Amino acid sequence: MQGKTHMGIGAAVALLIARKQPGIDTTAMMTIGAAVGALIPDLDHDKSKISNLLPVKNKLFKKLCYVLIGAILVSAGYSYKLKYLYFGALYIALLGFAHHRGFTHSLLALGIISVAVLSLRDHNLWFYNGLVIGYVSHLISDMFTKRGIELFFPCKKNIRFIITMTTGGKIEAVLNYAVTILIVFLVSRYI
Numbered sequence: 528m529q530g531k532t533h534m535g536i537g538a539a540v541a542l543l544i545a546r547k548q549p550g551i552d553t554t555a556m557m558t559i560g561a562a563v564g565a566l567i568p569d570l571d572h573d574k575s576k577i578s579n580l581l582p583v584k585n586k587l588f589k590k591l592c593y594v595l596i597g598a599i600l601v602s603a604g605y606s607y608k609l610k611y612l613y614f615g616a617l618y619i620a621l622l623g624f625a626h627h628r629g630f631t632h633s634l635l636a637l638g639i640i641s642v643a644v645l646s647l648r649d650h651n652l653w654f655y656n657g658l659v660i661g662y663v664s665h666l667i668s669d670m671f672t673k674r675g676i677e678l679f680f681p682c683k684k685n686i687r688f689i690i691t692m693t694t695g696g697k698i699e700a701v702l703n704y705a706v707t708i709l710i711v712f713l714v715s716r717y718i
């Protein structure tokens with residue numbers, strides 16, 4: 528599934544969940560968090576929307592950067608006694624060796640990243656909630672594609688729903704229109 532579809536679905540789900548919230552600021556933070564969270568799993572794909580945003584393109588150099596970032600997080604976690612950062616380091620280290628739709632698309636990764644960003648919860652609960660919602664929406668959406676995902680990684684079995692669609696196909700295009708209309712409708716309630 529394409530990055531824009533994931534972002535749209537993540538944002539729409541967050542808007543639906545937050546629709547009972549009176550404040551536009553909390554809804555906005557949750558929606559932004561969901562749009563970001565919905566892109567994170569595809570960091571394991573070199574041509575994904577989020578990977579294209581990274582300044583490093585070379586595969587080996589990218590792996591080295593992940594190792595470096597992981598080491599910085601471990602050292603910062605030790606120095607500042609922030610135990611959540613260790614989980615961030617673990618996520619990034621495993622990401623460095625991940626194949627597409629493997630680790631990052633699993634319940635294991637969802638658990639690790641949820642804990643890794645737990646410190647956000649104290650300062651920005653809505654962004655944190657949105658991030659996790661977006662991540663979950665990505666995993667569920669990819670299970671509607673023919674390839675499926677390794678949901679129970681390290682178990683290699685690809686998990687998908689009975690009804691599937693082709694990435695970038697006509698059904699996804701229709702889905703994009705539907706999600707856009709839903710987002711416009713849900714946002715218009717705040718205007």
Ligand SMILES: [Zn+2]
Nearest residue numbers: 568569632669
């Ligand atoms: Zn994906």
